Amino acid sequence: MKTQAKTDNEHELPEDRLAEKLAGAPARPGVYLMKDGAGAIIYVGKAFNLKKRLASYFVKKERLDLKTGLLMERVVDFDTIVTATENEALILEASLIRRHKPRYNVLLKDDKRYPSLRIDPRQPYPALEIVRKTRPDGAVYFGPFSSARAVRETLKVVDKTFRLRKCRGKVFKKRSRPCINFQMGLCLGPCFYDVPENDYAEAVREVSLFLKGRATELVSDLRVRMKGAAENQEFEKAALLRDRLFAIEKVIEKQVVVTPDFADRDVIAVAEEGRRSVVALLQVRKGVLSGTRFFHFEELLSSVADSLATFMVQYYTEPGRVPDEILTDGTPFGGPWIADHLRDLAEKRVNMAVPRRGEKFLLIKMARENAQNELAAAALGARKHQKTLERLARKLGLSDVPARIACVDNSHLAGTGTVAAVVVFADGVPDPSAYRRYRLAGVPAADDYAAMKQVLVRRFAAGADDAGPVDLLLVDGGRGQLNIAAAVLQEAGLAGKMGVAAISKKDEAKEETADKVYVPGRRNPVNLGPADPALFLLEEIRDEAHRFAIDYQRKERKRISLRSALDDIPGIGPQRKRMLLDRFGTVEGVRAASVEDLAALPGITGSMAGQIREHLRAQGFKGSRG
Missing domain, CATH: 3.40.1440.10 (GIY-YIG endonuclease)
Known part of the structure; x- marks a missing residue:
């Protein structure tokens, strides 16, 4: 050729x-x-x-x-x-x-978007925590879950049903009285009472069975223990086990059993339309459909067999993620070698199959329909976004449809600690990979011009950033901020390389009904009604930039406050600082601790404990959470 x-x-x-x-x-x-x-x-x-x-x-x-x-x-x-x-x-x-990151390959986004639950059984009284990354640290991970909402709902069920501690930190604080969770019967209270480690370990085991999908096994175990407690006339214990049993049975009633063999398997199907593809992954654990995840890919030019193979190698990167069986809607390229790779990774036999009939084929059909529905919804959303962007281009007088829109926002506290954030929306949806945050050095207090100039030059000057070009720059403010942005672009040699607009809040005192949008060369705001989808999009972008900037400013403020509160104490390095915050929760908690409590920590001598206490008290610190 x-x-x-x-x-x-x-x-x-x-x-x-x-x-x-x-x-x-x-x-x-x-x-x-x-x-x-x-x-x-x-x-x-x-x-x-x-x-x-x-x-x-x-x-x-x-x-x-x-x-x-x-x-x-x-x-x-x-x-x-x-x-x-x-x-x-x-x-x-x-x-x-x-x-x-080749343009035409399957590339999974970082799984940090997908939360998991983590518990470390090596700790004497471990607690469940939500994490975004799994590590080979000896802890047990459950998930990943399809969304933050899904993991929160699961954690809510666990918190109501089981009696693990809810307080944070690896080394939890000894309280002067039990917490409200203990008083409500939701916690064993190891922060106050001397709870036998065996009793707590049993609660951890129950949680693990529940989160691994082995609820039926857990129910049988609870029935036996409840009966034994009743026969021993331990009626209070039997009542607690009964309540836990009923709660778990209610959860089981809501679960969808899709296979009678109670096996762990993943079901993968691909739907395509042009260059757009969606991979649907159904997670079946112990025969119960536990979750569905979708992976979207644009500009995909590989075959379905290649896409399946690439997806599987990228997705199954951790032993705990590999099930006993993987069903696919089509044979992945190099299937036997992928099976060998997964066997070596998980250290167990992994069966890969392409079912054509029976119950397993029904699972493939379900996954295929889910993938097709998700693809249709994505295509419909893309068409709506495209129409909105075309309308926005007409309203703002742009020569081209703004496929990539960037918004700049600054944030400071009383004129100090100024930071800036830039967010980018691509084809009407957020593109977090192009988000950027900046610490602004040498910017006078509340000098919007200097702040904006530094951000725009650092973000958009030739060779200054790899986040890609933009078609429209949006700034938060009115005509004044718009003029600043236009002047900065002109001075930085960026004029003409992108459109520019400003959006300001409506003035309710003047009975304004919608936010106002300004563009260069026009004195009055652009005529966008309160229900205009183009205005909704600009407001969404502005609000996202504001959220991103505020989050960064808070993190910087906390980082600076923690550094001034703890890092200035001689002998307190990163590990001891982390230990203090784990033990007492906040810098304020460290300041309020007694010398005896401080000295009880490993590596903290009596003289060092006195030094910490005197330093923080002299500083009068009322710090934020660590």
């Missing part, structure tokens, strides 16, 4: 040189990197025979499927990396995709 590249491109290989490079490709496992005319890597693939795999691309265009044909129109060169085994090729492909 002839590569369609411009002849003056320095990265293009002559056709005979490309054919020679293809002929010299090794017939061994490895990874290939497709490059465009600018030398950028636009696609990374794996092969168990590089020579055969590459030859399948470089054929006549009419012999290629639509997606591969579109990809090859952009490819002018390729590189190969040989690996010792097929398994190494799988892992290297996933690593290179994360590093280079």
Whole structure:
């Protein structure tokens, strides 16, 4: 196949040189990197025979499927990396995709968006906590959950049903009286009472069974223990077990049993429309459908088999995430090697299957329908966003539809500690990967011009940032802020590279009904009614920038206050500071602690405890939470 590249491109290989490079490709496992005319890597693939795999691309265009044909129109060169085994090729492909972020590959976003529950059974009285990252630290993780709401609902059930402590910190504070959770019967009260560790460990075991989906086993165990307590005339204990049993049975009633074998399995299906794809993953634990997650991909030019394989290698990166069985709607490329890779990762046999009939096929059908519904909803949302952006362009007098809109917002406390934030919306939705935060050095108090100039130059000047260009810059404020933004863009040599607008709050004293939007060259606000979707979009972007800036300003204020409160004490380093905050919860809690309480911590001597107490009391610190 002839590569369609411009002849003056320095990265293009002559056709005979490309054919020679293809002929010299090794017939061994490895990874290939497709490059465009600018030398950028636009696609990374794996092969168990590089020579055969590459030859399948470089054929006549009419012999290629639509997606591969579109990809090859952009490819002018390729590189190969040989690996010792097929398994190494799988892992290297996933690593290179994360590093280079090729435009046409499946690339999973960081799982920090998906929360998990964590408990460390090595601690004497561990508590459940919500985390965004799992680590090989010896703790037990449950999840990830499909959303923050899902994990909060689960935690609410656990808190009401089981009696683990709710207070934070690895080393919890000894209280002068039991907390309200103990008085309500929701906690064993280890912060005040000497609770036997065996009793607490039993509660941890019950929570683990519940969160692992083994509620039926837990119910049977509770019935036996309740009966035993009643026979021993421990009626109060029997009543507590009875209440816990009833609560768990209510949860079980709401669960959907989808397979009678009570196995752990994931069900994966792909839906496609043009270059847009959605992967649906149904999580079945102990035969119960425990969650559904969706993964959206744009500009995807790989085959379904390639997409499935790449998705699975990127998704299953931790042993605890790999189930006993994975059902897929189609055979992933290199299925046997993926199974071997997952077996090595999870240290157990992992069955991979493409069911065509029976109960497992019904699960595939369910996953496929979910993927198709999610794809249809995403396509509908994209069309609505596109219409809104087109309307916004007309209303603001822009020459092009603003596909990428950035908003700048500053935040400070009484003129000090000024920070700034820039958020970006791409095609009408947030693009967190392009968000940026800035500490503004040398900016006089409340000098909006100096603050905006520093932010815009740092964010938009050539080579200053890798977050990509924008089509419209939005600032929070009225005509004054708009004029500042326009002047800064002009001075920084950025005028004409993007549109600019300002949005200000409505003045209710003047009976204004909607926020006002200003653009250069126009004295009065743009005519946008209170129900205009274009105005809703600008308000959403403005509010997101404000939230992002305020969050950063608070974090900076806390960082500075903590540094001045604890880091100035001789002998108190990061580890001791963390231990103090874990033990007493806040800097104020450290300040209120007695010398005896401070000295009871490992590594804190009596003289050091006195020094900490005197330093914080002399400072009169009333600090924020650590």
